[in-house]
Amino acid sequence: MRELAGKIVAxxxxxxxxGAATAVELAERGCDLALSDxxxxxxxxTARRAEKHGVKVSTHVVDTGDRDAVYAFADAVVAEHGAxxxxxxxxxVALTADVExxxxxxxxxxxxxxxxxxxxGTRAFLPHLKRAGGGHIVNVSSVFGFIGVPSQSAYCAAKFAVRGFTESLGQELDIAGGKIKVxxxxxxxxxTNIAKAARFEGTVASKGGSQRGAASLFSKVARTTPEKAAKIIVAGIVADKRKVRIGGDAVAIDLMQRVAPLGYQRGMVRLAKLGRLLSRG
Ligand SMILES: NC(=O)c1ccc[n+]([C@@H]2O[C@H](COP(=O)([O-])OP(=O)(O)OC[C@H]3O[C@@H](n4cnc5c(N)ncnc54)[C@H](O)[C@@H]3O)[C@@H](O)[C@H]2O)c1
Known part of the structure; x- marks a missing residue:
């Protein structure tokens, strides 16, 4: 989407x-917003921060796991904003739990x-984007949409699935004329708060570990701020990029799984075993 000013973004x-940082970044660029959570x-x-930029902001309490609520959200956005x-x-959300x-x-x-x-979200909004004559669908996957990681099977499976779904969708929309970018x-x-809000059931690799321990480790390794992430996402949207990686770690992980699709898995096992050893003291 080359021109952002005046666009309506959900x-x-x-x-x-x-999500909050991207909302504020888009408000700065002149987008009206329909925010949900x-x-x-x-x-x-988030709405108060975005409104400081003089754009129209609506808020909607929506559980994205509730199909009917998401379709109602799409209708409500069009009813309130016109398009x-x-x-x-x-x-x-995140979950730490071994498969077993x-x-x-x-x-x-x-x-x-x-x-x-x-x-x-994709299927509820797609007809409305077509009616608007074109638009953009942005789906947030993860680096865990590139690699599998012990204790993160559910998260990795969902994020791989989002990547596959989004790549297929992008090709379909290109075949249909390319007016909707993906x-x-x-x-x-x-x-962000993702690790603090995560559920924790336990893992072989971090026996004796805890939700708090996992969140504390995450806060040490997570290097990029949400504001920086938002700038990268918005730059990717403006450049109509099909794939946006955020942070040096994302670029390195993407490269690693392509260069060494089996080797990276051996590395993960070694890392997990080392972590278990260290946590035993
Ligand atoms: N933070 C990271 O390191 C990281 C890395 C890769 C991918 N991601 C992805 O980025 C996205 C945003 O995560 P974040 O890091 O900003 O986390 P966050 O916890 O700060 O924000 C997630 C938001 O989703 C909302 N949410 C949770 N369940 C919901 C539901 N059922 N319906 C509607 N909203 C719900 C939460 O209330 C919260 O406001 C997620 O899809 C996450 O998987 C994050």
């Missing part, structure tokens, strides 16, 4: 982190939000 997961308090905070030109399917012990409940919770939320976003470690 964002999921806009109460915090990457399950966290109304956070939504209102919609972009959907950013960003809402996401992971509960079906947590696996379904994560998939409902991280995979089905993206599918619902971007798949792959952040590395971004300093």
């Amino acid at each position: 964002i999921t997961g806009a109460a915090s982190g990457i 399950i966290n109304d308090e956070g939504l209102q905070q 919609v030109h972009m959907i950013i399917n960003n809402a996401g 012990i992971m509960s079906d409940e947590n696996l379904e919770w994560l998939f409902d939000i991280n995979f089905w939320g993206v599918v619902h 971007t798949s976003v792959h952040p590395g470690g971004i300093r």
